[in-house]
Amino acid sequence: MDNQLADTKKETLLQWISLVGLAVVLAIIFIILGVNHFQVSDPYSKNVLSLQGDPLKGQAIFQMNCAGCHEWPTDSQVGPSLEGISQHKSDVAIIKQVVSGQTPPMPQFQPNEQEMADLLSYLKQI
Known part of the structure; x- marks a missing residue:
């Protein structure tokens, strides 16, 4: 039972880390696109x-x-x-x-x- 709980916590943590990583990557992409858009639009x-x-x-x-x-x-x-x-x-x-x-x-x-x-x-x- 304790192993199942530990595995569930690990899986939840890994999912959370993946989501945070994805959010960071998307933020970086939006920043880059925003800067490029400003440069192109000016x-x-x-x-x-x-x-x-x-x-x-x-x-x-x-x-x-x-x-x-x-x-x-x-x-x-x-x-x-x-x-x-x-x-x-x-x-x-x-x-x-x-x-x-x-x-x-x-x-x-x-x-x-x-x-x-x-x-x-x-x-x-x-």
Whole structure:
């Protein structure tokens, strides 16, 4: 009788583990599909990500448009340091942040697709 009870508990536990594993796999698939859907549904980001960025040109764009608020060696920056930003945000999130202007006092900035690819390549290096 005790062996039957132990076997039933083991079987129940294995079923529960299988269901949790399935739920995790499905969650991962939905997350991946969601990110891919966002990238595909946003033609600007999709085009930017398809281009080869030039970090030197990106640095020049950064100096002209971003450094006044995001230059990290100074203590008087208005915006946060962008050093290591690509380790914290995805490429799509960085692009959206740059072009949206939804984080006051950051202005809306509308670089063309190549300029954004250049800026993104520079941001990945800092």
